[in-house]
Amino acid sequence: MEQIIATVRAFDGALVLAPERGGDFPESAWGDAFFYYSPDGRVPRNVQPYGTIVTKDQPGDTASGLDAPDRWRVNIQVGRATFQELTGEEPRALSRPRDHAAVDTVMPHPVYGELGWVSVVTPGARTTDTVLGLLRDAHDAARARFARRRERTATAD
Secondary structure: OHHHHHHHHOOOOEEEEOOOOOOOOOHHHOOOEEEEEOOOOOOOOOOOOOEEEEOOOEOOEOOOOOOOOOOOEEEEEOOHHHHHHHHOOOHHHOOOOOOOOOEOOOEEOOOOHHHOEEEEEOOOOOOHHHHHHHHHHHHHHHHHHHHHHHHHHHHHO
16 A cells, blocks of 8 residues: 555545554545645645545445455546546446455445546555556646646636
8 A cells, every 4th residue: 555655645636545453534535545636735626536545444435345454446548448447347337246345356346436426445566567557657648637627727817
């Protein structure tokens, strides 16, 4: 997990929020990580992270069994073509049953798969390079969205 967080922190303009026990964030977020493109270092308004790491089950999201020791899940927003390439399915037409508790396997996110998110429980030798590449692509896509928003705002003034 630390390798992934360190890699994302090194991306130009990356903001990694990693709430710790006792901090200002809700206890449910402690130990997790949230990845944004934010060149000014502030949490963007009205923007979802492009990737996350979660370390525990949440209400409505227990299929990955993250409450067991040494389990965590990285979640990444990917484009439609990448989602199809990785899963063999359309995001909005998922039909195959999945074992969302399987480790080191790229699959649709158990809750947000239909929105184009993929996930990997406890990435290992088989998926770590893929995860890092997908996070780089998601970061670049977030940077492009940021630039488009900035351009629209500048032309509206």
